Amino acid sequence: MALKLACIPAYNEEKTISEIVKKCLNYVDKVLVCDDGSTDNTAKLAKENGAQVISHKKNQGYGAAIASLFESAQNQNADIMVTIDGDGQHDPDQIPVLMDILTQHNVDVVIGSRFLDNQTSTPRYRKHGIKIITSAANYGTNLPVSDAQSGFRAYSKNAIMSIHPTEQGMAVSTEILLKISNKGLSLAEVPITVSYEGNTSKQHPVPHGIAVLVNTLKYISVKHPILFYGFPGIALVIIGSILGYQFLDAYLNRDLVLLGSLMASIVLFLAGTILCMTSVILFTMATLIRERY
Ligand SMILES: Nc1nc2c(ncn2[C@@H]2O[C@H](COP(=O)(O)OP(=O)(O)O)[C@@H](O)[C@H]2O)c(=O)[nH]1
Ligand SMILES: [Mg+2]
Structure with a gap:
């Protein structure tokens, strides 16, 4: 039987993690949470609600959490992996939308995009920042994605086994796109909703956006x-x-x-x-x- 995993990078998400783990379990066989050096009850709550928890002793960043999740999915020989944020911005009820495209259309990676169909009203400054990063990423990867910074993605076995992320921070999203392009993996996007209610970001958007853009340019400059x-x-x-x-x-x-x-x-x-x-x-x-x- 095909092993379906939901993988959640989480850094101090005790308010939301229980609900997300429970909801994810409706759609997958197993939920993996990477507790990225949280100082709150994230790991404990994730376990109590049925997730397998990988713990980083110290906080290492979103990319490092994604890398640990990829490694674990590879070791478990997973057939499908869906990554989803632990802060409640993504809706686990949309997991089947991503997985269906993956399996029915036989693509390697499906990205949930907040800019297709415009179902999500992303705050203006964020939207512009993400669009700039996405344009830079598209230029480097030759992949026409509309949301290069989305963390809601589904990967096929082929993609899981051939992607080994190294970037520690949020630019891992670009690094993965570059690897998808280099390895000739197929890609599709589907519209998703992203909630911006409550505390949805760990970092201030401006320095954070600049850091991601600079790192994105780093990847592209190596390619060009x-x-x-x-x-x-x-x-x-x-x-x-x-x-x-x-x-x-x-x-x-x-x-x-x-x-x-x-x-x-x-x-x-x-x-x-x-x-x-x-x-x-x-x-x-x-x-x-x-x-x-
Ligand atoms: N910012 C940040 N997020 C992390 C880290 N490790 C894991 N994450 C998780 O990655 C997801 C996305 O982070 P978030 O700050 O909400 O990013 P944003 O919504 O794109 O601004 C959340 O589920 C975080 O808990 C980390 O070191 N920094
Ligand atoms: Mg967030």
């Missing part, structure tokens, strides 16, 4: 090193050369020492060269890694 490092590097080398020429011209023809131009020229030339070398190294590494896997 020439664009991210090579072209800016060449531009800096050219500007540095122009300034160097200016300095030499003034020195040789007008007996002027343009110290500013000389300094700027050296700095830009060096920075440009470093960027160009970075792009070549990353490009070579990315090619080697692609060949290996």
Whole structure:
């Protein structure tokens, strides 16, 4: 029989975890909760309500929790894994919607999106932030998803076995998308609702959004090193050369020492060269890694 798991990353979610575990058990064989170093009763309540609990001694972040859940699903040889947040923002009653698409249409990953159908009124600042991160992720992965930051996802056995996340923070959502793209796994999105009532976030959205965006760019820059490092590097080398020429011209023809131009020229030339070398190294590494896997 196919083993269906619901996997919940949870950090201090004692208010909501019991209800979510109970509801998830209506749709899956087993619920795994990754208690990510909670200092409240999350682990105890999750166990009491029938979940298997994986505990991190210290808080490590959403991505680390997702990685532990993937590892456990792999060890248990799970056939389907649904990840769902522990703070009550996602509705476990929508688990069958994701699982049905997975099994009936034979896709590897189904993402629950809050922006398809617009059933959810996401706060404006959040919506814009998520859209920017999603555009960056789409650019890097070539996957046209509408909600790259959704934690409500379903994975097939093939996806469970081939994805090994490493990113500790929220950018793990982008990292997984990149792995889906690199491994040629199939992907679908379905509309879901997300509740924004009560305390739905552990971090302030602005620094949090910026951190996720920077990390997302990190993944994409590795995939497109020439664009991210090579072209800016060449531009800096050219500007540095122009300034160097200016300095030499003034020195040789007008007996002027343009110290500013000389300094700027050296700095830009060096920075440009470093960027160009970075792009070549990353490009070579990315090619080697692609060949290996
Ligand atoms: N922020 C955060 N969430 C974690 C962590 N570890 C596990 N989680 C869980 O990941 C889910 C999503 O986190 P949340 O802060 O609600 O993210 P947001 O709703 O996207 O702003 C929740 O179920 C958290 O309990 C962690 O270290 N930080
Ligand atoms: Mg939340």
